[in-house]
Amino acid sequence: MRRKTGRILRGLALLSTLALGATACGGSDDSSEQKQVSAGDIQAALQKGGTVSVWAWEPTLKTVAADFEKKYPKVKINLVSERSGDKHYTALSNAISAGKGVPDVAQVEYFALGQYSLTKGLTDLSAYGADKLASKYTPGPWNAVSDGKAVYGLPMDSGPMALFYNKKVFDKYKISVPTTWDEYVEAARKLHKADPKAYIAADAGDAGLTTSLLWQAGSRPYKVDGTKVKIDFADAGAKKYTETWQKLIDEKLVAPIYGWTDDWYKGLGDGTIATLPSGAWMPANFATGVKNASGDWRAAPMPAWTKGDKASTENGGSSLALPALGKNKELAYAFVEYANAGDGVQTRVKQGAFPATTAELKSTEFQNTKFDYFGGQQANKIFAESAANVASDWSYLPFQQYANSIFNDTVGKAYVSGTKLADALKSWQNASIKYGQEQGFTVEK
The missing domain is CATH 3.40.190.10 (Periplasmic binding protein-like II)
Incomplete structure (x- = not known):
């Protein structure tokens, strides 16, 4: 989609400038300095409960959030979905710059991840075990969210x-x-x-x-x-x-x-x-x-x-990331993994999202889906093959x-x-x- 310059450039300029400082807006989040978070830590957080603020415009997340709350009744997902594109990034950049009002989870398109990860504005999710999820995803999206051993988001969808x-x-x-x-x-x-x-x-x-x-x-x-x-x-x-x-x-x-x-x-x-x-x-x-x-x-x-x-x-696609200044990191990561690598994936696919996960792309049910708009064509077979043939560099x-x-x-x-x-x-x-x-x-x- 065409993008207008507008207010986003001010936030982007600020991000680029911050990238070069000795300290960034979110402070250091290098994997070498991060405390490793175990599955037990995450389960304990889910049992204790709390609120997770999520800024994301992707419509299927509404159902995913409701399902997550049913599974973990002590957790409340506060989904803010009225912004997208430039308005979304402007709000996110302004919140990071001000050091307040930063969401716990943010949708970030693949092409925009670099401007936030470079400033240390995003949490390296390898500390939560995200690096072990690489095999779940097709090469293009995984390459977009990872940088060496660091992982700055989990792929939500893809655009082969x-x-x-x-x-x-x-x-x-x-x-x-x-x-x-x-x-x-x-x-x-x-x-x-x-x-x-x-x-x-x-x-x-x-x-x-x-x-x-x-x-x-x-x-x-x-x-x-x-x-x-x-x-x-x-x-x-x-x-x-x-x-x-x-x-x-x-x-x-x-x-x-x-x-x-x-x-x-x-x-x-x-x-x-x-x-x-x-x-x-x-x-x-x-x-x-x-x-x-x-x-x-x-x-x-x-x-x-x-x-x-x-x-x-690839053309398009987004991740869910954890801003470094966000709170409730264990709960936030649990929601992101649920939405993008767990039960939430099937929920989103059934509502029309195109997955970045190989299991769904290879499934018979997914590939045999007939598109009435395309005269009954099983178009997902073409899309899945395209996803498998995307260079990852x-x-x-x-x-x-x-x-x-x-x-x-x-x-x-x-x-x-x-x-x-x-x-x-x-x-x-x-x-x-x-x-x-x-x-x-x-x-x-």
Whole structure:
């Protein structure tokens, strides 16, 4: 989803500055200094009871919280769910900065974890045994929440990508579902020639989509080692992406429409936007936002950058983390483990969440689920295979949220002017480097 700059930048700037101080807002939470918490300690806390404040917008947590309270009647889960996105992070950053009103548990998207963990604003959950849960999760989400032996959250969901396509449109114009990105370009040409009002996709510049496609192509533009950062969009994977996507832009084969707008929903509904590369969380959005096209759409594996390659990628996803200044740590961790690694996972999956846990992804019940919206297709089989084929060595910047906020001012120019995509990525790189250096990071390119 597109992100606006707004107030979040002030909180982000503060976080980045704090990252470089001798002490951070949450104090030291290094695993070497943490007291190990046993299962017995956690059970004792559950028996004693107390209140856990949770800031999270994910809707299935309402049921999970109620179930947790039934199982542990002495524990009260105070769920604050009215904020999401920028407002959520602004409130969290402000609370951490003020040193008061910090929640015991916070939902943090994978791309934003670094800006909090670097400041020592999050509790290292390995002290609670979270490091022993690695095998429960698919590689992409686990890599996002862990840093060496440290674990800064438990994965709540994941966004392995698939290519959603309008079968009705493809059948009408006798277009084959592309298995490579070169075939995707050819499909775009055939479609637009047959109907000049129809486009293979909508793309006016989206940071999340761009980084996901770079990830799949094998590009690794970000390397992070504490406050040392390297940013480079000139590797072979990035070249694959820019050369292919430049053709779509130059030939005007993608609709210049931003995602999540009225025009976007209209295009998905009337067939003038024929595909959508997106995360496995998208089906629920189709069902609620594009009701008139029910039965027209299907899911397919992401096209490969090299024929036969199975590499996939992630788009989106969140963790539940314990802010270092939060209280009731044992109770908070018990709730997080219940929600993301225990009985709460099944509850959330049944309500439409896409899991990050391998057991659910591999289960027959999950994979055989039929999606009425997709004409009865068992789409979870495609999503689960995608999740298994995500490379686990991707990194985000510790100030990724700021980098994403300036995407349209840099890379976005490639969609509205003669600026080449490769040059626009270089501008994004330079602007991100400048910001990182201003905040005190050691940044190289």
